[in-house]
Amino acid sequence: MKNIIKVLIAVLGISVLLIGCKSKPSEAEIKAFLVSKEGTFGWQSSPDPIILDFFADGRMPIQGPEGEATMWEGKWSLSGNKLTMERTDLGKTETVEVKIEGESLNLGGKIYNRYAP
Numbered sequence: 001m002k003n004i005i006k007v008l009i010a011v012l013g014i015s016v017l018l019i020g021c022k023s024k025p026s027e028a029e030i031k032a033f034l035v036s037k038e039g040t041f042g043w044q045s046s047p048d049p050i051i052l053d054f055f056a057d058g059r060m061p062i063q064g065p066e067g068e069a070t071m072w073e074g075k076w077s078l079s080g081n082k083l084t085m086e087r088t089d090l091g092k093t094e095t096v097e098v099k100i101e102g103e104s105l106n107l108g109g110k111i112y113n114r115y116a117p
Contacts, residue, residue, distance in 0.1 A: 059074075074088045
């Protein structure tokens with residue numbers, strides 16, 4: 001009987017441990033998260049006036065601080081949790097790690113929130 005109780009406690013402990021572990025999102029989940037939801041238009045970081053918008057086909061409109069008066073067309077691709085962006089506004093291509101943090105997006109350590117005017 002003692003052995004059965006020990007086994008049950010061990011199984012329950014492992015179950016609780018596994019429930020507490022959050023698996024990393026798949027590439028498909030990250031792609032779906034990047035694309036704007038209805039009523040939103042891309043991602044903006046609080047101190048940064050640039051808005052990044054990820055389209056499912058790989059286009060990435062970039063809106064500058066003067067709104068549509070400053071627009072660039074970039075491109076993006078994803079490999080696992082590594083996002084490569086052709087940042088035409090900056091004149092460079094950069095690759096950053098993507099993390100989903102609740103409803104926020106962490107791109108290389110910089111936090112973005114959905115832009116909803």
